Amino acid sequence: MTTTIVHDAVDTALGIEPGSYLDKLRNRRPTTRENAQASHEALFNPEDDSEVTRTERHALAAFIARLHGDTALASLHREGLLASDSGPATGTALADAIDQAATAGATSGPYGHYREEGPLQGENTPGLRYVVPTPLAAELGPRLTAALEHAHLLVFRPREASPEALATLHRAGWSTDAIVTLSQLVAFLAFQLRVAAGLRVLSDVQGQTSTHDKATTTTGENHS
Amino acid sequence: MSETILTYPGHDHPAVFTQAELDWHPWLAPPTEEDLTERQHAGLVDKGRAKSPYFRLLARDPDILAARTRTDKDIFYNAKDGLPRAERELAAAATSRINGCIFCASVHARFATHYSGRGEDIDTLLAKGAQADLGGRWNAIVDASAALAATPSQFSAAHVGALRAEGLDDDAVSDVIHGAAFFNWANRLMLSLGEPELPSAA
Numbered sequence: 157m158t159t160t161i162v163h164d165a166v167d168t169a170l171g172i173e174p175g176s177y178l179d180k181l182r183n184r185r186p187t188t189r190e191n192a193q194a195s196h197e198a199l200f201n202p203e204d205d206s207e208v209t210r211t212e213r214h215a216l217a218a219f220i221a222r223l224h225g226d227t228a229l230a231s232l233h234r235e236g237l238l239a240s241d242s243g244p245a246t247g248t249a250l251a252d253a254i255d256q257a258a259t260a261g262a263t264s265g266p267y268g269h270y271r272e273e274g275p276l277q278g279e280n281t282p283g284l285r286y287v288v289p290t291p292l293a294a295e296l297g298p299r300l301t302a303a304l305e306h307a308h309l310l311v312f313r314p315r316e317a318s319p320e321a322l323a324t325l326h327r328a329g330w331s332t333d334a335i336v337t338l339s340q341l342v343a344f345l346a347f348q349l350r351v352a353a354g355l356r357v358l359s360d361v362q363g364q365t366s367t368h369d370k371a372t373t374t375t376g377e378n379h380s
Numbered sequence: 381m382s383e384t385i386l387t388y389p390g391h392d393h394p395a396v397f398t399q400a401e402l403d404w405h406p407w408l409a410p411p412t413e414e415d416l417t418e419r420q421h422a423g424l425v426d427k428g429r430a431k432s433p434y435f436r437l438l439a440r441d442p443d444i445l446a447a448r449t450r451t452d453k454d455i456f457y458n459a460k461d462g463l464p465r466a467e468r469e470l471a472a473a474a475t476s477r478i479n480g481c482i483f484c485a486s487v488h489a490r491f492a493t494h495y496s497g498r499g500e501d502i503d504t505l506l507a508k509g510a511q512a513d514l515g516g517r518w519n520a521i522v523d524a525s526a527a528l529a530a531t532p533s534q535f536s537a538a539h540v541g542a543l544r545a546e547g548l549d550d551d552a553v554s555d556v557i558h559g560a561a562f563f564n565w566a567n568r569l570m571l572s573l574g575e576p577e578l579p580s581a582a
Contacts, residue, residue, distance in 0.1 A: 181550055181551075181554055184461075184462070184551055184554070185454060185455075185458065185462075185554070185558070187450065187451075187453075187454035187458065188451055188454045188455055188458075188558060191447050191448075191450040191451040191454065192447075192451050194446075194447035194450070194451075195444055195447040195448055195451060197447075198441075198443035198444040198446075198447050199444055202443065203443060223531065223532075224531055224532050224533070225532035225533075226532075264530065264531060264532065265530065265531045266478065266479055266480065266529060266530070268480070270480060271393075271575075272393060272394070272395045272396075272482070273395060274395035274396065275395065275396055276395065276396065276480075279509075309572075310568045310571075310572055311531055312531060314479050314480060314481070314567055314568050314571045314572065315479065315480030315481075315571065317568075317571045317572035319385045319386070319387055319407040321572070322385055322407055322408060322572075322573075323385050326383050326385070331383065332383060332408050332409065332440065333440045333441065335408060336408070336437065336438060336440040336441050336573075337440075337441045337444070339568070339569055339572055339573060340438070340441055340444045340445075340448070340569070342568060343564075343565045343566075343567075343568035343569050343572075344444070344448070344565055346531075346561075346564040346565055346568055347561045347562055347564055347565035348561075349533075350528050350533055350535075350557070350560070350561035350564055351557060351558060351561045353528070353532075353533035353535055354528060354533070354535055354554075354557030354558075354561065355554075355557070357535055357536060357537060357539070357540060358540060358550070358553065358554070358557070360537060361537045361540045361541075364537075
C-alpha cells in the first residue's frame with residue numbers, strides 16, 4: 157500500500173491517482189488542496205493530543221464518516237483508531253462499538269427545531285434526537301458517549317445547537333479547549349466528506365464522458 | 381473557571397434571516413487579546429482577527445484554525461478563474477440558510493448582494509430558502525448547495541449537468557462544491573459555539 161507518492165486523505169479515500177482528472181482538477185486550487193489536508197493533519201496528527209486523544213479523534217471521525225455514508229473515510233479512521241490504541245483487542249472492540257453506534261444513528265438531515273421564536277418555527281422538521289444505545293454507552297464510557305451524541309447533533313440538526321449542549325460536554329469531562337477541538341473536528345469532517353462526495357460525482361460524470369469520447373473515436377489510432 | 385458557559389439572556393435575538401449586520405457572542409470564553417500566545421496569534425493568520433471573539437475562541441486550537449483560515453481564503457477569495465466571487469458567496473449564503481445559521485447567512489448574503497447587485501434576489505433566498513426562484517443559473521447553484529447540505533450528500537450527476545447547462549466549467553463546478561462544503565464547516569462552528577444578536581440600533 158505504501159508508495160513514494162504522498163496521497164492526501166481525500167486522494168486515498170477516492171483512489172485519486174497522480175495525473176488523473178480529479179488530480180488535475182484539485183491542482184487547479186493547490187492552496188485549498190494543501191490546507192484542506194493541513195486541516196486533516198492538524199486534527200488527526202496533532203502536535204498536542206493531551207486534550208483530545210488520537211483514539212477519540214479517530215473514533216469520532218469513523219462515526220461521523222459512517223453517518224455521511226462514506227465507507228472509505230470511515231475505514232481510514234478505523235485504521236487510525238486501531239493504530240492509535242494501546243492494545244489491538246481494545247481497539248477492535250472500540251472500533252466495532254463505534255460502527256454499531258453509527259448504525260443506530262443513521263438518518264438523513266439537516267432537520268430540527270429552530271431556537272428562534274417566530275416564523276422560523278414554521279420550518280421546524282422532526283427527526284432523530286440520537287442517544288447512544290445503553291449497552292454501547294457502557295462500553296464507550298461517558299466521555300466518548302457525550303461526544304458522539306454532540307457530533308450527531310452537529311451533523312444532523314445544527315440549528316438545535318445550544319449552550320446546554322456544551323454544558324453536557326463539560327459534565328462528561330470535556331474542557332473548553334477540548335470542546336473547541338471537538339467542534340472543529342465535526343465541522344471539518346462536514347466539509348471534507350462533502351468535498352469527497354462532490355468529487356466522486358464529478359469523477360463519475362467525467363468517466364461517462366470519457367467513455368463516450370473513446371467510443372466515438374475507436375476507429376482512430378492511439379496518439380500516445 | 382475556563383469551564384464556564386456564557387449566556388446572554390438580555391440580548392435581542394434575530395427571529396428571521398436577514399442581511400442586517402449582526403453581532404455574535406461566544407458561549408465559551410475566548411482568550412482575551414492580551415492573553416493570546418504567539419502560537420494562537422499565528423493561528424489567527426490575520427492580525428485583525430484578534431478583535432473577533434469567534435476567532436479568538438477558535439485560537440484555543442491554533443493549528444486547525446490556521447489551516448482552516450487558509451482554506452477559507454483560497455476557496456472564497458482566489459477568484460482569478462472559476463466561479464465569480466458573487467456566486468461563491470451565493471453558495472455560502474444558500475448553505476447557511478439551509479443549515480439554519482442566521483449569522484453566517486447574514487454575512488454572506490451581504491457579500492453576495494455586494495458582488496452581484498442582486499439584493500432583492502438575495503432577500504428572496506433568505507425568505508424562501510432552497511425553494512426561492514432566482515433564475516436558471518442561481519437556481520442551479522442553490523440546488524447544488526442544498527444537495528450538498530444534506531447528510532448523506534444528495535449531490536448527483538443531475539446537479540453537475542444543471543450547472544454545466546448554465547455555463548459553469550469544471551473549475552466553476554468545483555468551486556461550487558468547495559464553497560458549499562466549506563459552509564457546512566463554518567455553519568456548524570458558528571451555530572454551536574455562540575449566538576447572534578441584533579445590534580440595538582437595528
